[in-house]
Amino acid sequence: xxxxxxxxxxxxxxxxxxxxxxxxxxxxxxxxxxxxxxxxxxxxxxxxxxxxxxxxxxxxxxxxxxxxxxxxxxxxxxxxxxxxxxxxxxxxxxxxxxxxxxxxxxxxxxxxxxxxxxxxxxxxxxxxxxxxxxxxxxxxxxxxxxxxxxxxxxxxxxxxxxxxxxxxxxxxxxxxxxxxxxxxxxxxxxxxxxxxxxxxxxxxxxxxxxxxxxxxxxxxxxxxxxxxxxxxxxxxxxxxxxxxxxxxxxxxxxxxxxxxxxxxxxxxxxxxxxxxxxxxxxxxxxxxxxxxxxxxxxxxxxxxxxxxxxxxxxxxxxxxxxxxxxxxxxxxxxxxxxxxxxxxxxxxxxxxxxxxxxxxxxxxxxxxxxxxxxxxxxxxxxxxxxxxxxxxxxxxxxxxxxxxxxxxxxxxxxxxxxxxxxxxxxxxxxxxxxxxxxxxxxxxxxxxxxxxxxxxxxxxxxxxxxxxxxxxxxxxxxxxxxxxxxxxxxxxxxxxxxxxxxxxxxxxxxxxxxxxxxxxxxxxxxxxxxxxxxxxxxxxxxxxxxxxxxxxxxxxxxxxxxxxxxxxxxxxxxx
Amino acid sequence: xxxxxxxxxxxxxxxxxxxxxxxxxxxxxxxxxxxxxxxxxxxxxxxxxxxxxxxxxxxxxxxxxxxxxxxxxxxxxxxxxxxxxxxxxxxxxxxxxxxxxxxxxxxxxxxxxxxxxxxxxxxxxxxxxxxxxxxxxxxxxxxxxxxxxxxxxxxxxxxxxxxxxxxxxxxxxxxxxxxxxxxxxxxxxxxxxxxxxxxxxxxxxxxxxxxxxxxxxxxxxxxxxxxxxxxxxxxxxxxxxxxxxxxxxxxxxxxxxxxxxxxxxxxxxxxxxxxxxxxxxxxxxxxx
Numbered sequence: 001x002x003x004x005x006x007x008x009x010x011x012x013x014x015x016x017x018x019x020x021x022x023x024x025x026x027x028x029x030x031x032x033x034x035x036x037x038x039x040x041x042x043x044x045x046x047x048x049x050x051x052x053x054x055x056x057x058x059x060x061x062x063x064x065x066x067x068x069x070x071x072x073x074x075x076x077x078x079x080x081x082x083x084x085x086x087x088x089x090x091x092x093x094x095x096x097x098x099x100x101x102x103x104x105x106x107x108x109x110x111x112x113x114x115x116x117x118x119x120x121x122x123x124x125x126x127x128x129x130x131x132x133x134x135x136x137x138x139x140x141x142x143x144x145x146x147x148x149x150x151x152x153x154x155x156x157x158x159x160x161x162x163x164x165x166x167x168x169x170x171x172x173x174x175x176x177x178x179x180x181x182x183x184x185x186x187x188x189x190x191x192x193x194x195x196x197x198x199x200x201x202x203x204x205x206x207x208x209x210x211x212x213x214x215x216x217x218x219x220x221x222x223x224x225x226x227x228x229x230x231x232x233x234x235x236x237x238x239x240x241x242x243x244x245x246x247x248x249x250x251x252x253x254x255x256x257x258x259x260x261x262x263x264x265x266x267x268x269x270x271x272x273x274x275x276x277x278x279x280x281x282x283x284x285x286x287x288x289x290x291x292x293x294x295x296x297x298x299x300x301x302x303x304x305x306x307x308x309x310x311x312x313x314x315x316x317x318x319x320x321x322x323x324x325x326x327x328x329x330x331x332x333x334x335x336x337x338x339x340x341x342x343x344x345x346x347x348x349x350x351x352x353x354x355x356x357x358x359x360x361x362x363x364x365x366x367x368x369x370x371x372x373x374x375x376x377x378x379x380x381x382x383x384x385x386x387x388x389x390x391x392x393x394x395x396x397x398x399x400x401x402x403x404x405x406x407x408x409x410x411x412x413x414x415x416x417x418x419x420x421x422x423x424x425x426x427x428x429x430x431x432x433x434x435x436x437x438x439x440x441x442x443x444x445x446x447x448x449x450x451x452x453x454x455x456x457x458x459x460x461x462x463x464x465x466x467x468x469x470x471x472x473x474x475x476x477x478x479x480x481x482x483x484x485x486x487x488x489x490x491x492x493x494x495x496x497x498x499x500x501x502x503x504x505x506x507x508x509x510x511x512x513x514x515x516x517x518x519x520x521x522x523x524x525x526x527x528x529x530x531x532x533x534x535x536x537x538x539x540x541x542x543x544x545x546x547x548x549x550x551x552x553x554x555x556x557x558x559x560x561x562x563x564x565x566x567x568x569x570x571x572x573x574x575x
Numbered sequence: 576x577x578x579x580x581x582x583x584x585x586x587x588x589x590x591x592x593x594x595x596x597x598x599x600x601x602x603x604x605x606x607x608x609x610x611x612x613x614x615x616x617x618x619x620x621x622x623x624x625x626x627x628x629x630x631x632x633x634x635x636x637x638x639x640x641x642x643x644x645x646x647x648x649x650x651x652x653x654x655x656x657x658x659x660x661x662x663x664x665x666x667x668x669x670x671x672x673x674x675x676x677x678x679x680x681x682x683x684x685x686x687x688x689x690x691x692x693x694x695x696x697x698x699x700x701x702x703x704x705x706x707x708x709x710x711x712x713x714x715x716x717x718x719x720x721x722x723x724x725x726x727x728x729x730x731x732x733x734x735x736x737x738x739x740x741x742x743x744x745x746x747x748x749x750x751x752x753x754x755x756x757x758x759x760x761x762x763x764x765x766x767x768x769x770x771x772x773x774x775x776x777x778x779x780x781x782x783x784x785x786x787x788x789x790x791x792x793x794x795x796x797x798x799x800x801x802x803x804x805x806x807x808x809x810x811x812x813x814x815x816x817x818x819x820x821x822x823x824x825x826x827x828x829x830x831x832x833x834x835x836x837x838x839x840x841x842x843x844x845x846x847x848x849x850x851x852x853x854x855x856x857x858x859x860x861x862x863x
Contacts, residue, residue: 001644002692015678016715294622296623326834328672349673388837411774412773412774
């Protein structure tokens with residue numbers, strides 16, 4: 001009996017100490033991601049906020065968000081530009097104009113988008129671009145711990161604050177917002193998520209009882225708000241009427257037509273709670289559905305949408321927390337089975353399930369082989385690497401809510417790290433063989449505290465470059481170098497009956513046994529927005545049979561044999 | 576009610592009758608009932624299992640191992656209630672990396688086989704679940720964590736489990752162990768908080784969590800691994816609390832302990848103190 005006992009002990013030891021043999025694919029993933037931040041002239045450094053001294057003991061925790069990145073072409077020159085948010089009073093946000101020569105120039109000050117972090121108004125937590133007035137120029141919504149701000153793009157170079165006129169002057173402690181056209185009237189509506197309650201001013205606290213009331217099923221967060229675009233530059237709060245006012249500490253949202261009924265649904269990644277799916281009932285109301293999302297409550301950080309296995313469906317990837325010995329919540333990779341089964345099925349296992357304390361994530365076909373890879377940013381708080389707050393966290397995390405709802409009862413954070421110095425992950429998609437982490441072999445080695453992640457073809461070179469906004473640290477730009485033998489196709493959509501940004505348009509590519517679905521992004525992941533242009537990798541296929549565009553208006557447009565290895569602009573047909 | 580003589584006979588009420596009736600039940604059935612209650616409550620209210628396959632695997636491995644080892648060791652299959660309790664406990668306590676089922680296989684096997692391998696004078700020394708969890712946390716912390724925040728941090732669930740737990744602990748005759756440990760934990764950790772200048776509430780908070788519920792009702796009170804004699808049992812419970820406080824003090828001071836000691840100090844306190852106490856107890860009994 002002793003022999004199998006000892007064998008079991010040895011096997012347990014081997015779990016952690018056994019030599020893990022890397023799959024051969026890891027050495028040849030078909031792409032590299034080179035850090036070209038400096039060469040591109042990106043010098044943005046995020047600074048975290050400071051709050052009321054009453055919560056000084058856990059300020060590193062409360063102030064651990066705010067680094068975001070969103071992509072747009074704000075001046076209409078055909079090249080994507082970048083917007084980064086900062087989170088300290090006086091620290092400027094940055095608008096990096098793509099000069100087309102491989103470099104970027106910060107024009108936020110002249111554009112009127114730099115000085116947005118001011119006492120009394122709050123600090124930026126993120127931003128999303130969308131042409132809310134359909135004038136052909138991308139406008140910007142900045143969400144804050146404080147008043148949100150809507151900035152109208154007046155001439156492709158300058159922006160004016162139209163928040164008050166739009167009816168959006170509202171104090172929210174928000175970490176996310178998305179543009180969507182939920183009623184398909186051709187005007188972009190706005191869904192803003194709330195984290196801390198909206199009656200809390202983090203600089204002037206009247207109580208320290210501001211934290212969550214459960215680590216698993218918290219319901220005392222801020223109330224998410226849906227604003228209906230009335231036209232004429234006005235918005236109306238329709239949250240209660242539409243039934244989407246979750247108070248579950250939402251960190252991220254994404255919208256897509258998950259059940260194939262033609263109407264965009266809303267998917268929420270909630271901290272301290274289960275994910276939520278609000279199904280759109282013909283633009284008249286949303287209904288909260290479980291859809292298999294309630295099976296294991298976690299700490300959702302990022303709502304990432306993409307076709308994980310080329311099934312022509314939009315699946316969801318939601319990041320969570322894993323910390324050795326303390327907590328394995330594991331990321332969720334949820335296959336969309338809404339049409340046939342009315343639910344999602346979590347298939348995350350192995351490497352893709354555990355990325356550390358994971359934040360922003362995005363799908364992107366980095367090697368242009370026709371299947372999406374995944375980029376995941378990690379790490380919560382990197383301070384003194386010899387001190388970990390996990391032990392202190394473990395004291396209160398399992399306790400009754402009364403012990404942690406009040407910030408003053410938390411153990412002091414000091415200069416401790418909490419899942420700090422974690423590296424980003426790049427998961428290679430091997431289909432049924434699973435996902436493997438190839439970050440080291442493709443050149444991604446940073447140990448920053450990543451938050452927002454966006455993908456974009458920054459140089460119009462047929463590749464998916466990655467931009468990472470790091471908390472309290474410099475932003476990073478990874479240029480993608482895919483295998484040159486692979487082909488690709490890019491589409492830039494312009495709505496006519498639909499919103500001009502084409503946000504929410506879903507595009508299905510079919511060729512040579514390959515089916516892929518993409519969506520025009522109105523905000524997804526965590527505190528981020530991707531290039532709104534659609535990119536498909538084709539592998540060695542030299543043609544595309546057809547592309548079907550499902551416009552938000554309901555129009556379906558079919559493109560037969562479109563040209564490949566280039567970005568084509570497609571305008572929505574009038575009828 | 577009166578009899579013919581007019582004297583009143585004292586008829587016990589329902590609660591007393593139920594209490595008396597439970598005294599005839601094998602304590603293991605009461606413990607099995609309690610752990611099942613915890614599991615069902617946690618699953619129905621909080622979906623804490625994630626998937627049922629881990630329950631099937633942990634239970635299956637525990638039952639199969641008990642069957643095989645008892646057949647090999649004693650030539651007959653022993654009562655499988657103990658294996659059932661271990662299987663449920665492991666399902667509740669282990670949180671694997673990436674949804675792997677291997678920790679449940681290893682945990683179940685280690686828990687049951689430890690009873691047959693790590694013995695002294697025909698008695699096992701470790702509570703099986705405690706041994707398995709501590710061993711896995713020590714050997715494979717990159718792949719296993721323990722129940723840390725579950726059961727929704729909810730007062731109602733806490734109270735229900737504490738009430739049932741205390742009643743059953745009283746019925747099984749180990750209530751004094753539970754209460755001694757809880758009292759020692761509160762006093763020692765309040766003192767530790769005062770000594771370190773840390774918020775007291777944060778230091779006594781863990782006792783309200785589900786991990787400690789499983790610890791005080793299923794591990795330190797395990798009838799097969801506690802020492803004999805009420806006074807000695809109380810002393811050992813205090814020693815476990817003292818050991819836990821020392822581990823926590825070391826963690827507070829930033830000593831580089833294995834992760835498991837920081838994540839589950841109570842489990843390691845029991846794993847260190849319990850077997851030594853049991854060994855001394857068995858040795859004393861043998862000399863007498």
